[in-house]
Amino acid sequence: MTDFEKAYEKAIADKILPGYALLAGNKDALRCVEEGRITLDEDVARYLPSIGKYGIMTSFDERTNEAVTVPNTTPITLRQAMLLSHTNGHEYDWLNPDLTKWRASRGEIPSCGPTIEEKHTLPLLYEPGTSFKYGPGSDWAGKVIEKVSGKTLDAVMKEKIWDPLGITDISFFPKERSDIKDRVANISTLNEQGEGPATDAGGFDVFVDATDCLGGVGAFASAEAYFIFLQSVLKRDSRLLNDDSWDELFKPQLDERCKEELNDYLKSSPLHTQLLGMGLPADIEKQWSFAGMIAEQGQEGRMNARTVCWGGVPSLTWYLDFEAGVCGVAFCQVIPPMSPRILKLHELFQRAIYEKVAA
Incomplete structure (x- = not known):
């Protein structure tokens, strides 16, 4: 050396x-599937009512300072419209100019707020399951784990990963x-x-x-x-x-x-x-x-x-x-x-x- x-x-x-x-959180999502708490193909709106509520943003109209949106009719799941694989319609707002404009039109900055709902309740950018953009799917998946387990993600990881490994x-x-x-x-x-x-x-x-x-x-x-x-x-x-x-x-x-x-x-x-x-x-x-x-x-x-x-x-x-x-x-x-x-x-x-x- x-x-x-x-x-x-x-x-x-x-x-x-x-x-x-990311790797640990997605592993825990699969552990919840093993335990029968949720399936990979279940609509997560049951647990996350705010996800995708703004529909799909097709553009941002700078004249009106508003997003142009269409409704989303495709359920978001852990697999089919993958929270775990970045095909769920989201992109991190700090990576996308139109989302940055949308935030500014609301007097907000990217990733603002203390909770996942405040940080990541954003317009989708495409129909879930049809494209790939790097976004907050794993943050939302962590919230799903909390909803189905009744515990914080920190507590779930401690119980299912860190304690068994002596970490x-x-x-x-x-x-x-x-x-x-x-x-x-x-x-x-x-x-x-x-x-x-x-x-x-x-x-x-x-x-x-x-x-x-x-x-x-x-x-x-x-x-x-x-x-x-x-x-x-x-x-x-x-x-x-x-x-x-x-x-x-x-x-x-x-x-x-x-x-x-x-x-x-x-x-x-x-x-x-x-x-x-x-x-x-x-x-x-x-x-x-x-x-x-x-x-x-x-x-x-x-x-x-x-x-x-x-x-x-x-x-x-x-x-x-x-x-x-x-x-x-x-x-x-x-x-x-x-x-x-x-x-x-x-x-x-x-x-x-x-x-x-x-x-």
């Missing part, structure tokens, strides 16, 4: 780091935990050219004042704690899910139309390529599973075909390479998200692990 590696390991060993709980260094609300509140890492930022040195981001709040558990935005955890979880997922740990649910978690979920929409979406702008493309070459076709994005082809010296990966706003990434039998997570805590230099570091990390396995 180099001196740099030793220093980095020491710096993060005891830190609690904000990151995405304690994780929470949606670290400020409420005396054992970890003083260990929360600061977020740093690069300059406008994406260059260092990194400086403190000045109190950047990835949760934007949320009081709800955000199943898509995520929880705070130590790198060691999240890696323990990731290893259990790689091994298909029977304490977490049964074999059928593990199969469902990793199965490609997009039909050909939605798969094409996903790949076009990732190429639609430099922002989408950088933030959501995970630094993977554009010629590698992507699919989506309940666990995360699937790289359908491998990349020499980096990963095998069907590797599952995803990341989060603080520039963290994780991956599961089932053929090689390895997984990894890199917590960076740097914004703006997924700058090219940070993505290159993540790629080098994957290549170094791959090289060790090959040797």
